[in-house]
Amino acid sequence: xxxxxxxxxxxxxxxxxxxxxxxxxxxxxxxxxxxxxxxxxxxxxxxxxxxxxxxxxxxxxxxxxxxxxxxxxxxxxxxxxxxxxxxxxxxxxxxxxxxxxxxxxxxxxxxxxxxxxxxxxxxxxxxxxxxxxxxxxxxxxxxxxxxxxxxxxxxxxxxxxxxxxxxxxxxxxxxxxxxxxxxxxxxxxxxxxxxxxxxxxxxxxxxxxxxxxxxxxxxxxxxxxxxxxxxxxxxxxxxxxxxxxxxxxxxxxxxxxx
Amino acid sequence: xxxxxxxxxxxxxxxxxxxxxxxxxxxxxxxxxxxxxxxxxxxxxxxxxxxxxxxxxxxxxxxxxxxxxxxxxxxxxxxxxxxxxxxxxxxxxxxxxxxxxxxxxxxxxxxxxxxxxxxxxxxxxxxxxxxxxxxxxxxxxxxxxxxxxxxxxxxxxxxxxxxxxxxxxxxxxxx
Amino acid sequence: xxxxxxxxxxxxxxxxxxxxxxxxxxxxxxxxxxxxxxxxxxxxxxxxxxxxxxxxxxxxxxxxxxxxxxxxxxxxxxxxxxxxxxxxxxxxxxxxxxxxxxxxxxxxxxxxxxxxxxxxxxxxxxxxxxxxxxxxxxxxxxxxxxxxxxxxxxxxxxxxxxxxxxxxxxxxxxxxxxxxxxxxxxxxxxxxxxxxxxxxxxxxxxxxxxxxxxxxxxxxxxxxxxxxxxxxxxxxxxxxxxxxxxxxxxxxxxxxxxxxxxxxxxxxxxxxxxxxxxxxxxxxxxxxxxxxxxxxxxxxxxxxxxxxxxxxxxxxxxxxxxxxxxxxxxxxxxxxxxxxxxxxxxxxxxxxxxxxxxxxxxxxxxxxxxxxxxxxxxxxxxxxxxxxxxxxxxxxxxxxxxxxxxxxxxx
Numbered sequence: 001x002x003x004x005x006x007x008x009x010x011x012x013x014x015x016x017x018x019x020x021x022x023x024x025x026x027x028x029x030x031x032x033x034x035x036x037x038x039x040x041x042x043x044x045x046x047x048x049x050x051x052x053x054x055x056x057x058x059x060x061x062x063x064x065x066x067x068x069x070x071x072x073x074x075x076x077x078x079x080x081x082x083x084x085x086x087x088x089x090x091x092x093x094x095x096x097x098x099x100x101x102x103x104x105x106x107x108x109x110x111x112x113x114x115x116x117x118x119x120x121x122x123x124x125x126x127x128x129x130x131x132x133x134x135x136x137x138x139x140x141x142x143x144x145x146x147x148x149x150x151x152x153x154x155x156x157x158x159x160x161x162x163x164x165x166x167x168x169x170x171x172x173x174x175x176x177x178x179x180x181x182x183x184x185x186x187x188x189x190x191x192x193x194x195x196x197x198x199x200x201x202x203x204x205x206x207x208x209x210x211x212x213x214x215x216x217x218x219x220x221x222x223x224x225x226x227x228x229x230x231x232x233x234x235x236x237x238x239x240x241x242x243x244x245x246x247x248x249x250x251x252x253x254x255x256x257x258x
Numbered sequence: 259x260x261x262x263x264x265x266x267x268x269x270x271x272x273x274x275x276x277x278x279x280x281x282x283x284x285x286x287x288x289x290x291x292x293x294x295x296x297x298x299x300x301x302x303x304x305x306x307x308x309x310x311x312x313x314x315x316x317x318x319x320x321x322x323x324x325x326x327x328x329x330x331x332x333x334x335x336x337x338x339x340x341x342x343x344x345x346x347x348x349x350x351x352x353x354x355x356x357x358x359x360x361x362x363x364x365x366x367x368x369x370x371x372x373x374x375x376x377x378x379x380x381x382x383x384x385x386x387x388x389x390x391x392x393x394x395x396x397x398x399x400x401x402x403x404x405x406x407x408x409x410x411x412x413x414x415x416x417x418x419x420x421x422x423x424x425x426x427x428x429x430x431x432x433x
Numbered sequence: 434x435x436x437x438x439x440x441x442x443x444x445x446x447x448x449x450x451x452x453x454x455x456x457x458x459x460x461x462x463x464x465x466x467x468x469x470x471x472x473x474x475x476x477x478x479x480x481x482x483x484x485x486x487x488x489x490x491x492x493x494x495x496x497x498x499x500x501x502x503x504x505x506x507x508x509x510x511x512x513x514x515x516x517x518x519x520x521x522x523x524x525x526x527x528x529x530x531x532x533x534x535x536x537x538x539x540x541x542x543x544x545x546x547x548x549x550x551x552x553x554x555x556x557x558x559x560x561x562x563x564x565x566x567x568x569x570x571x572x573x574x575x576x577x578x579x580x581x582x583x584x585x586x587x588x589x590x591x592x593x594x595x596x597x598x599x600x601x602x603x604x605x606x607x608x609x610x611x612x613x614x615x616x617x618x619x620x621x622x623x624x625x626x627x628x629x630x631x632x633x634x635x636x637x638x639x640x641x642x643x644x645x646x647x648x649x650x651x652x653x654x655x656x657x658x659x660x661x662x663x664x665x666x667x668x669x670x671x672x673x674x675x676x677x678x679x680x681x682x683x684x685x686x687x688x689x690x691x692x693x694x695x696x697x698x699x700x701x702x703x704x705x706x707x708x709x710x711x712x713x714x715x716x717x718x719x720x721x722x723x724x725x726x727x728x729x730x731x732x733x734x735x736x737x738x739x740x741x742x743x744x745x746x747x748x749x750x751x752x753x754x755x756x757x758x759x760x761x762x763x764x765x766x767x768x769x770x771x772x773x774x775x776x777x778x779x780x781x782x783x784x785x786x787x788x789x790x791x792x793x794x795x796x797x798x799x800x801x802x803x804x805x806x807x808x809x810x811x812x813x814x815x816x817x818x819x820x821x822x823x824x825x826x827x828x829x830x831x832x833x834x835x836x837x838x839x840x841x842x843x844x
Contacts, residue, residue, distance in 0.1 A: 076439050094775075144530065146531045185518040186518065
């Protein structure tokens with residue numbers, strides 16, 4: 001086969017460009033930007049949350065801080081945020097508990113109140129939970145009086161002066177993030193500390209977590225840690241089958257988590 | 259007109275009465291924001307209620323305004339990410355022991371005291387088979403997490419007897 | 434416990450893993466609410482059988498079941514009011530209704546239905562009211578005068594119009610009653626988080642059980658009322674009511690059976706815990722009381738030849754108990770399975786009213802509430818002649834003859 005000089009040059013150029021262009025393309029597009037091309041987040045201002053279960057040690061400081069910050073009577077057995085413990089034994093049995101919502105933390109290997117030997121445990125994890133501030137909140141959909149609503153920036157709130165206390169929202173939340181506040185006698189739930197995040201502060205639970213297991217931020221802000229994690233890491237949500245589009249994203253979940 | 263219309267008039271009167279009552283009783287700021295009747299049908303003033311909710315946890319920047327040496331000690335040690343309120347905010351108001359009334363002076367609303375119980379330290383430092391054994395520090399990277407078996411590690415002694423909880427080290431003999 | 438108790442903690446016992454905020458939020462009041470609306474719908478359908486379908490043998494119970502339906506209807510919202518944690522704000526549901534919610538339209542459906550029932554009662558008793566308004570003096574006279582709505586027209590033509598309107602109202606009332614109660618079924622059936630409730634069959638299951646309970650309560654009340662007054666009870670009316678009861682019992686049984694078979698066959702994630710609920714924790718309630726004594730036994734009793742008054746009474750009473758248990762099993766049973774599918778909640782009704790909440794949620798108010806419709810019926814009977822068209826032996830024999838004539842003509 002006879003190759004002219006010109007053809008050889010052309011082929012060489014194509015080969016060089018072919019190897020160089022993808023590399024340079026990757027350089028221009030940061031991983032975040034590349035990910036956002038695949039899954040573009042809306043430009044709309046929207047709060048979201050990331051929970052890294054691999055970092056949670058189950059100290060329950062978040063649950064304590066939340067109760068004090070949001071004036072939910074400390075000893076009432078309701079929680080705006082709580083931590084669940086999942087322990088799988090070597091015989092395959094799974095034990096789950098969340099004593100007092102873990103606002104006093106986990107200090108013993110005693111799932112469901114029964115002490116077990118460390119050697120029996122195959123694996124375990126702590127899963128902090130809070131309101132998922134769903135994009136399509138079924139609790140809001142079912143409120144008959146318009147006493148609960150989603151703000152423009154994606155946080156679901158309750159109007160304490162208008163709620164009639166029918167409990168339909170509580171029943172319709174797949175996560176049981178709602179309860180009746182014992183003093184106002186109206187439905188109550190996590191607000192992502194709306195009074196703090198709107199002032200540029202962290203939520204009380206994020207602030208109180210010494211291990212960085214919780215992050216709250218704007219999903220559409222390229223500078224926010226939440227955006228960075230969502231666009232580069234593998235995250236999952238709880239109970240997506242209900243179609244609520246929850247906006248609390250988890251790292252390190254397990255199939256035993258409910 | 260036939261008598262048969264009379265019940266209709268009663269119903270109409272009831273409807274008119276109700277509509278008038280509704281105009282009076284419905285708050286003026288009740289509306290479907292952005293035309294979103296499904297998820298944003300509410301009293302707009304309620305949003306302000308939540309924005310105005312008092313902030314309580316103010317963190318080490320606030321406490322450090324007075325407790326300068328402690329803050330310095332804290333920043334240099336292993337507890338630098340632990341907020342003062344984690345240990346000092348009392349959920350039991352009787353345990354409040356801060357010498358100055360913070361509420362009066364600076365509008366700080368939490369009850370500040372000192373909890374020296376082992377239970378408090380155990381929340382992080384009791385060894386559990388599924389408790390992460392390391393943690394990631396933004397500056398130092400992966401750090402081994404100090405955990406003890408509370409049943410074997412000097413039981414019945416207060417942790418603060420030996421440990422300086424602010425610097426996260428041992429108490430020096432000089433003291 | 435010192436301080437504030439969580440709403441629900443007073444009557445909920447938690448086992449294994451349940452979410453911290455998980456309690457039985459819908460309690461006995463919500464058991465009674467669909468029960469009463471069911472009785473309303475059933476009683477109304479029964480009265481319409483005479484007015485619309487011209488079942489002559491039901492004439493003696495037509496007026497009674499209509500007024501009884503109204504008495505029950507008046508009490509239908511009271512369990513809801515007891516259940517709300519902010520009952521004084523209940524008007525909000527009318528002021529700012531959010532129609533995406535399955536319960537927002539309830540007041541509208543309820544009030545429209547009430548308008549239909551009240552109008553029908555007015556037309557049915559109009560000649561009597563006018564007569565009383567002209568005769569009676571004093572307060573009672575004033576009441577009757579107000580009830581005439583200012584019309585004293587009892588001409589032949591007017592009465593003829595009345596009859597036509599009654600027929601229309603009774604006909605419109607049937608879908609309205611079905612809507613009222615099917616709607617209650619929808620409220621439960623559309624709760625996607627409770628696997629026991631979430632089925633498109635729910636409105637129909639509720640409707641069928643509504644009709645059987647409504648017919649049964651009419652049979653029981655009618656027989657008791659007549660027996661107390663030592664009046665003659667026409668067997669033809671009772672047999673006709675029992676026939677309605679049988680058909681709807683079969684329908685209810687099939688629907689509930691299909692529902693359970695589907696859950697078992699598709700065996701979704703929730704089936705594990707649901708089967709434990711059905712066959713262990715609620716086995717006595719569901720299988721023994723609800724299905725065996727509430728459906729199968731009454732069905733057999735009614736189908737045996739030569740139906741007696743006693744058998745009709747016993748089977749109706751059993752159906753009433755069965756349907757109440759069914760409401761209990763649906764409302765309490767549905768919430769007994771933890772949403773985590775890994776635990777159970779047990780409902781323990783607070784018996785001793787040592788706090789406002791224990792009183793609101795306890796058996797005393799609920800029993801009073803369930804007895805109120807009977808008391809209201811007693812009062813209404815003082816004002817309106819609810820039992821005036823009771824058959825005597827002669828009428829009864831005539832109707833029986835008519836019926837058997839029809840039957841033989843068919844053969």
